[in-house]
Amino acid sequence: MPSIVDLIAVSRAYGPRLALDDVHLALEPGELAFLVGPSGAGKTTLLKLINREIRPTNGEVWVDGIAAHSLKASRVPDLRRRVGVVFQDYKLLPRLTARENVALALQVGDLRVSDHEASERAIDALDAVGLGDRGASFPHQLSGGQQQRVAVARAVVAQPPLLIADEPTGNLDLENSWELMDLFGDIAAFGTAVLIATHNVEIVTRLQRRVLTLVAGRLVRDQPAGKTGRLAWLATS
Amino acid sequence: MAGNVVTARFPRRRMIQIVATNVFRFLFRGAARNWIRNLSSTAPALGSMTLLLLLSGVIGLSGFALVNLERVESSQASLLHVYIRDSATSTDVDALWDRLATDPRIGSVYYTTKAEALQRAQHIPGLPQIADAADSNPFPASLDVQVKNINDVAAIDAMVRNDLAVDPVSPTSYDRGAYQRIQAVLFGIAVAGLVFVALLGFVAVTVTLHSIRAAIHSRRDEVAIMQLVGAPRWMVRGPFVIEGAITGGLAGAAAGLVVFGLTMAGIAAGSDSFAQFAPGVTVTVAAFAAILVFTAGVGLGSGSSLVSLRRHLES
Numbered sequence: 001m002p003s004i005v006d007l008i009a010v011s012r013a014y015g016p017r018l019a020l021d022d023v024h025l026a027l028e029p030g031e032l033a034f035l036v037g038p039s040g041a042g043k044t045t046l047l048k049l050i051n052r053e054i055r056p057t058n059g060e061v062w063v064d065g066i067a068a069h070s071l072k073a074s075r076v077p078d079l080r081r082r083v084g085v086v087f088q089d090y091k092l093l094p095r096l097t098a099r100e101n102v103a104l105a106l107q108v109g110d111l112r113v114s115d116h117e118a119s120e121r122a123i124d125a126l127d128a129v130g131l132g133d134r135g136a137s138f139p140h141q142l143s144g145g146q147q148q149r150v151a152v153a154r155a156v157v158a159q160p161p162l163l164i165a166d167e168p169t170g171n172l173d174l175e176n177s178w179e180l181m182d183l184f185g186d187i188a189a190f191g192t193a194v195l196i197a198t199h200n201v202e203i204v205t206r207l208q209r210r211v212l213t214l215v216a217g218r219l220v221r222d223q224p225a226g227k228t229g230r231l232a233w234l235a236t237s
Numbered sequence: 238m239a240g241n242v243v244t245a246r247f248p249r250r251r252m253i254q255i256v257a258t259n260v261f262r263f264l265f266r267g268a269a270r271n272w273i274r275n276l277s278s279t280a281p282a283l284g285s286m287t288l289l290l291l292l293s294g295v296i297g298l299s300g301f302a303l304v305n306l307e308r309v310e311s312s313q314a315s316l317l318h319v320y321i322r323d324s325a326t327s328t329d330v331d332a333l334w335d336r337l338a339t340d341p342r343i344g345s346v347y348y349t350t351k352a353e354a355l356q357r358a359q360h361i362p363g364l365p366q367i368a369d370a371a372d373s374n375p376f377p378a379s380l381d382v383q384v385k386n387i388n389d390v391a392a393i394d395a396m397v398r399n400d401l402a403v404d405p406v407s408p409t410s411y412d413r414g415a416y417q418r419i420q421a422v423l424f425g426i427a428v429a430g431l432v433f434v435a436l437l438g439f440v441a442v443t444v445t446l447h448s449i450r451a452a453i454h455s456r457r458d459e460v461a462i463m464q465l466v467g468a469p470r471w472m473v474r475g476p477f478v479i480e481g482a483i484t485g486g487l488a489g490a491a492a493g494l495v496v497f498g499l500t501m502a503g504i505a506a507g508s509d510s511f512a513q514f515a516p517g518v519t520v521t522v523a524a525f526a527a528i529l530v531f532t533a534g535v536g537l538g539s540g541s542s543l544v545s546l547r548r549h550l551e552s
Contacts, residue, residue, distance in 0.1 A: 073470075074470060077464075077467045077468060080464070080467035081466075081467035085465055085466075091458070091461070091462050091465065093459055093462055104466065105467070108263070108463065108467060108468040108469075108472060109466070109467045109468075111255070111259040111260060112255060112256060113255070113259075114258075115258070
């Protein structure tokens with residue numbers, strides 16, 4: 001099965017500082033993996049490379065068959081439509097309702113989607129994240145956990161092959177964090193590869209999924225699902 | 238049993254309608270909403286662009302009138318009036334006529350009687366009062382000589398001014414250097430106008446660039462989200478360009494209307510005197526100038542937005 005994400009000898013420097021150093025990584029469809037490591041280890045840089053917010057200094061980044069490392073700026077939207085993104089701070093448009101926020105992601109990617117179809121699919125996605133009855137609510141009328149679930153609905157409504165999440169539980173309490181992780185598990189079960197950058201040790205240890213550990217820009221450990229151990233070192237990071 | 242494959246007809250018309258609706262929403266409706274929302278930050282650009290376009294329109298029309306005036310002056314400067322002495326005999330006048338008419342430097346010769354000279358003077362500001370003040374017709378008969386080349390006028394003047402038929406006190410209408418002086422004044426006015434418009438244009442473009450930059454800055458989160466969900470570049474940049482076009486279009490419409498109104502007011506106030514001060518400026522010309530000002534406004538607004546986007550919006 002071809003990988004959804006392939007990083008081949010990827011390095012990224014910010015001036016003299018090397019944020020990522022010779023990283024090799026492959027992610028399969030339906031795989032859920034955690035990206036862990038101390039602050040400044042290069043987790044966000046790696047996610048930005050996948051989403052082509054930045055280019056690698058060296059190496060190749062392939063996303064669903066697209067060469068992100070050499071992609072022209074005008075073609076970046078094509079790649080972004082294949083990658084759902086979830087952020088710690090939700091990044092919802094405050095002037096749009098939850099339903100409109102989700103529908104927007106559909107219609108900017110495909111102008112052939114009618115308002116009616118976009119609305120129906122947005123409600124379906126909100127239903128899937130347990131917010132079917134809050135479609136008419138504006139972001140400020142929702143709790144942090146609910147906003148994050150709207151962000152997840154927006155990220156997956158176009159059924160992208162890859163979902164990346166940068167500290168998605170950073171602003172959530174434990175209960176909401178677990179609900180969100182259940183959601184990511186369900187998404188992965190439907191075939192979408194999910195890569196989550198997180199500091200949440202408890203979630204990483206209990207879920208027993210694949211764990212990729214970055215330290216000072218280097219991928220120092222790649223533990224397969226079910227063999228993550230106690231990850232005691234994370235508690236001290 | 239083999240079945241028939243039935244393919245549904247692709248609803249092309251409906252698809253076009255959906256795409257058009259979405260394009261309209263993302264580009265035009267979004268731009269209009271944002272323009273209204275950002276009106277306070279757009280107001281300085283709107284004001285300065287209106288002023289620029291208004292002055293450009295007025296200066297443009299004045300320039301058009303000056304070009305026509307220069308043509309009239311050029312034509313008049315090559316028309317030499319040779320004033321006939323009241324006591325001149327018809328033989329002397331005929332002899333002078335023959336000399337002029339056979340001169341290869343001269344295009345045509347026309348004899349203007351004293352009565353025609355008086356009639357002509359009635360249309361020239363200031364001269365009717367002179368005619369009224371005099372007991373008899375003060376305007377002499379003349380031979381109106383159209384010289385082919387303006388540079389030969391001085392030589393023709395020298396040739397005829399001592400002729401027996403010519404008035405010795407005021408022999409001709411020739412005024413050495415008058416045409417060059419008019420040309421110099423017109424050139425000076427044109428240069429000053431262009432410099433003024435260039436300066437004002439710089440100010441208007443700078444203010445517009447800053448207002449678009451402010452709009453980009455105030456909506457940077459929205460822009461970032463649009464980019465993250467895969468919005469194509471035209472969808473992210475287009476609304477800003479249209480916002481600029483709206484600003485420029487409104488400024489151009491306002492300025493164009495004022496330019497047209499001012500011209501109409503000038504024509505209504507006195508068509509004869511207006512035609513003398515601004516020759517060639519008609520209602521049609523004013524309407525054309527207004528349309529030009531509007532178009533320039535749209536171009537200035539959208540162009541400034543494009544420049545600002547290139548500078549301040551990352552892809």
